[in-house]
Amino acid sequence: NKINLKDYQPPSFNVDTVDLDIKLFEDYAQVDSTLKMVRQTAGDLVLFGEDIELLHIAMNGEGLAPEDYQQDAGKLTIADAPDTVILELSVKICPQTNTALEGLYIAGSGSETMFVTQCEPEGFRKITFYPDRPDVLAIFTTRIEADKRYPTLLGNGNLVEQGDVTDAPDRHYAIWHDPTNKPSYLFACVVADLDVLTDYHTTSEGRKVTLELYAKSADIDKCHVGMQALKDSMVWDEVNYGRAYDLDRYMIVAVSQFNMGAMENKGLNIFNTACVLSSPETTTDSRSFNVKAVIAHEYFHNWTGNRITCRDWFQLCLKEGFTVFRDQSFSADQQSSAVQRIDDVATLRAYQFAEDAGPLAHPVRPESFVEINNFYTTTVYEKGAEIVRMLANTLGAENFRKGTDEYFRRYDGQAVTVEDFLSALSITDSKIEKFIDWYRQPGTPVVSGHQHYDEKMQNLTITLSQQTRHVAGFDAPKPLPIPVATALFNRESGNIIAAQMLLLDQASQTFSFDNVTSEPIVSLLRDFSAPVQLNYDYQDEDLAFLLTHETNGFNRWQVTQMLVNRILLSTNDANSKPDVYLQALAETLPKLAHNDAMLAARLLDIPSPQELASAIHKEYDPVLIKQQREDLYKQVADSLKEQWTILYQQLPLQAYSDSPEALGARALRNIVLDMALTAEVAEATNWAQQQYDNASCMTERFGALKAMVNHQVAGYEGYLADFYQRFQADDLVIDLWFSVQASADHVSTDTIKSLLAHADFDWNTPNRVRSVISAFTSQPTVLWTPKGLDIYTGVIKKLDDSNPLIASRLLQVLARWYTLVEPRRQMAHEQLLDLQQHVSSKHVLESLDTVLGAA
Ligand code: ARG
Numbered sequence: 001n002k003i004n005l006k007d008y009q010p011p012s013f014n015v016d017t018v019d020l021d022i023k024l025f026e027d028y029a030q031v032d033s034t035l036k037m038v039r040q041t042a043g044d045l046v047l048f049g050e051d052i053e054l055l056h057i058a059m060n061g062e063g064l065a066p067e068d069y070q071q072d073a074g075k076l077t078i079a080d081a082p083d084t085v086i087l088e089l090s091v092k093i094c095p096q097t098n099t100a101l102e103g104l105y106i107a108g109s110g111s112e113t114m115f116v117t118q119c120e121p122e123g124f125r126k127i128t129f130y131p132d133r134p135d136v137l138a139i140f141t142t143r144i145e146a147d148k149r150y151p152t153l154l155g156n157g158n159l160v161e162q163g164d165v166t167d168a169p170d171r172h173y174a175i176w177h178d179p180t181n182k183p184s185y186l187f188a189c190v191v192a193d194l195d196v197l198t199d200y201h202t203t204s205e206g207r208k209v210t211l212e213l214y215a216k217s218a219d220i221d222k223c224h225v226g227m228q229a230l231k232d233s234m235v236w237d238e239v240n241y242g243r244a245y246d247l248d249r250y251m252i253v254a255v256s257q258f259n260m261g262a263m264e265n266k267g268l269n270i271f272n273t274a275c276v277l278s279s280p281e282t283t284t285d286s287r288s289f290n291v292k293a294v295i296a297h298e299y300f301h302n303w304t305g306n307r308i309t310c311r312d313w314f315q316l317c318l319k320e321g322f323t324v325f326r327d328q329s330f331s332a333d334q335q336s337s338a339v340q341r342i343d344d345v346a347t348l349r350a351y352q353f354a355e356d357a358g359p360l361a362h363p364v365r366p367e368s369f370v371e372i373n374n375f376y377t378t379t380v381y382e383k384g385a386e387i388v389r390m391l392a393n394t395l396g397a398e399n400f401r402k403g404t405d406e407y408f409r410r411y412d413g414q415a416v417t418v419e420d421f422l423s424a425l426s427i428t429d430s431k432i433e434k435f436i437d438w439y440r441q442p443g444t445p446v447v448s449g450h451q452h453y454d455e456k457m458q459n460l461t462i463t464l465s466q467q468t469r470h471v472a473g474f475d476a477p478k479p480l481p482i483p484v485a486t487a488l489f490n491r492e493s494g495n496i497i498a499a500q501m502l503l504l505d506q507a508s509q510t511f512s513f514d515n516v517t518s519e520p521i522v523s524l525l526r527d528f529s530a531p532v533q534l535n536y537d538y539q540d541e542d543l544a545f546l547l548t549h550e551t552n553g554f555n556r557w558q559v560t561q562m563l564v565n566r567i568l569l570s571t572n573d574a575n576s577k578p579d580v581y582l583q584a585l586a587e588t589l590p591k592l593a594h595n596d597a598m599l600a601a602r603l604l605d606i607p608s609p610q611e612l613a614s615a616i617h618k619e620y621d622p623v624l625i626k627q628q629r630e631d632l633y634k635q636v637a638d639s640l641k642e643q644w645t646i647l648y649q650q651l652p653l654q655a656y657s658d659s660p661e662a663l664g665a666r667a668l669r670n671i672v673l674d675m676a677l678t679a680e681v682a683e684a685t686n687w688a689q690q691q692y693d694n695a696s697c698m699t700e701r702f703g704a705l706k707a708m709v710n711h712q713v714a715g716y717e718g719y720l721a722d723f724y725q726r727f728q729a730d731d732l733v734i735d736l737w738f739s740v741q742a743s744a745d746h747v748s749t750d751t752i753k754s755l756l757a758h759a760d761f762d763w764n765t766p767n768r769v770r771s772v773i774s775a776f777t778s779q780p781t782v783l784w785t786p787k788g789l790d791i792y793t794g795v796i797k798k799l800d801d802s803n804p805l806i807a808s809r810l811l812q813v814l815a816r817w818y819t820l821v822e823p824r825r826q827m828a829h830e831q832l833l834d835l836q837q838h839v840s841s842k843h844v845l846e847s848l849d850t851v852l853g854a855a
């Protein structure tokens with residue numbers, strides 16, 4: 001049941017048009033369809049279908065009997081079909097009991113009940129039998145019929161007709177027609193009772209587009225941020241890529257039960273409420289920023305994903321890597337580009353590097369899978385985006401734009417591959433094609449290096465070498481083309497004397513610089529020019545030098561992170577002490593806090609315990625790491641103790657504003673508050689309480705609450721209760737309430753248990769499950785205990801049947817169990833073996849197989 005990239009076959013039949021008629025009833029739905037199909041190549045006519053009951057099938061006007069076709073393992077096969085076929089099908093499905101949230105499913109309850117779809121990657125086959133693969137493109141017309149209790153009936157494209165159902169006074173219908181050819185994974189429909197926020201955008205081509213954001217009436221006021229982001233995204237894509245929107249209507253629907261962030265269905269995006277709703281009173285700044293990024297991401301898919309789509313699911317990174325790169329670039333234009341890069345690199349290092357370091361490591365373009373849902377990973381998305389970034393940087397802005405223009409010109413309306421993408425981008429520069437190995441090879445390359453200065457010759461050489469671990473099941477790794485952005489700094493003046501992009505494309509290479517009058521300090525991998533680990537023979541003092549002299553905020557953050565990692569992980573032989581780091585912070589912070597509070601806040605980052613763990617390959621002791629991390633945090637807090645008082649006073653609470661300065665001040669103030677509590681500044685408890693009581697927005701209120709909970713400030717339980725009372729009616733805020741407890745520094749397994757048993761806990765709402773169980777993974781000392789793992793694997797067992805996609809994603813977090821120190825390792829192994837006896841979904845079984853293979 002493994003599917004391999006090398007076995008790809010084009011479909012025997014294409015579909016010209018599909019007519020769907022979806023009739024929704026109290027406890028089931030009937031779906032009638034008519035497919036006009038035309039033969040492309042020899043072979044059987046194959047349709048996919050899962051969890052559906054076939055009521056009737058006819059071909060070219062004649063009903064088929066069971067002996068006329070074969071039905072097994074999710075496939076319906078007709079042998080010897082004529083070259084042109086009109087298929088008529090009638091099926092029955094049950095959205096009301098669909099807890100997997102794939103296909104057509106029910107969300108919400110009571111008067112807020114709604115029906116929505118999620119078809120990517122293979123959900124359409126749960127709606128009707130269809131050649132459900134991304135390289136089959138068709139024109140869809142959809143009739144939706146339901147009870148008038150659901151006034152909102154939405155489909156892809158343009159609304160062509162609506163009205164009452166004859167003979168059924170309680171029912172009505174709407175007919176939607178989508179004029180663009182699309183694969184079935186982009187199909188969507190919605191049946192609900194929603195309010196709508198409407199706006200307009202006129203495209204650069206003069207098309208007036210109606211923009212609609214649908215949400216339940218209590219949430220409609222939280223749609224303005226998303227609407228503005230949508231308008232900004234539409235302009236941005238016109239300006240930066242020459243891409244305008246192509247329909248008269250763009251709809252977004254907010255849904256409270258959704259497996260992922262959002263979905264780019266043609267003209268009808270469906271969003272997790274957490275990724276579209278935002279208001280200052282209820283949404284933290286970072287979540288609000290994420291809302292804008294996801295809106296942009298889904299909008300950008302209209303060109304990179306929808307108009308040009310993937311030939312097969314192995315090519316997922318073709319649309320996701322490129323689209324993430326595009327949304328990151330959009331976000332970098334909305335805020336400080338340095339801070340944006342810090343956020344993106346921090347995420348990559350924390351999650352993608354960990355994935356690449358474990359048994360679930362896979363190439364950005366995988367070569368085989370059992371369950372494609374298991375490959376919607378940070379490797380495909382974030383490392384995929386880093387590859388596109390390397391291509392863009394290698395080409396330079398002008399040639400990159402020529403390349404993307406060529407890509408859109410050549411492949412519009414087609415389903416293509418990563419090779420096609422590279423071939424279009426390489427019209428100005430053939431070395432682009434060499435980057436294909438980045439898509440094929442798993443593992444994070446490690447770049448090591450040293451320098452040699454020859455005073456007499458006034459020459460500096462930098463020798464760099466690359467190494468990638470050999471991941472089981474793949475070919476021996478080859479050297480990759482690695483762009484290494486480099487600058488030489490004069491030690492005395494602190495100025496840059498040379499800057500160059502080095503291309504390391506062999507196992508080892510030496511780069512030479514002439515006319516260098518004194519030994520410089522070399523800054524490497526500036527702006528994180530490639531997704532690699534860097535080991536350079538720096539002295540701690542060199543890094544401290546770069547922390548003060550580097551010219552952009554990202555590079556300053558990067559060297560700070562190198563210093564912190566050296567202290568915490570002793571990755572260099574010198575066994576770094578915190579002194580140099582503490583002194584550099586003391587010198588940098590006061591000035592920076594004044595000029596760029598957001599960057600100042602980021603410079604205080606200390607990698608999370610999970611990120612630190614990903615760099616440890618054996619005998620990982622969670623208690624030791626937690627201790628070392630806390631010790632360093634305490635040292636920072638203590639050594640800058642006076643600063644916290646000064647800074648907190650310089651950052652008074654103000655009326656809410658969303659200016660960059662206000663955002664920076666709030667981010668820094670929350671960190672300063674936590675530092676002050678850590679350093680036991682006498683007034684800090686007061687500050688926290690006042691910040692909570694007088695907060696102008698959720699960033700302030702939640703920052704104070706989190707600090708009080710983590711430091712167990714006297715009376716914190718009362719604040720938790722107050723928070724619950726205030727926001728009881730708002731699911732997304734109550735998610736915060738769950739997560740602040742589940743991720744607390746002092747959390748116990750009893751707390752987790754009682755959160756899971758809380759009246760507001762809901763197993764069928766992925767956001768709520770994540771708010772407890774994913775939050776819990778931030779405390780490895782509790783997670784990796786018999787009781788902790790018992791709870792965690794218990795959740796996986798429970799979700800294995802009802803929502804296997806979520807169950808499998810939760811499991812993936814345990815991938816590096818084998819690096820644990822004994823007896824934890826043995827204990828974890830036993831728990832995973834036990835889990836294997838209790839699960840049956842192919843999602844969880846595939847992940848578990850790989851994860852246990854690391855033993
Ligand atoms: N294409 C969507 C996005 O990146 C993600 C959909 C993933 N859904 C899933 N069931 N795996 O925006």
Ligand code: ZN
Nearest residue numbers: 297301320323
């Ligand atoms: Zn996407």
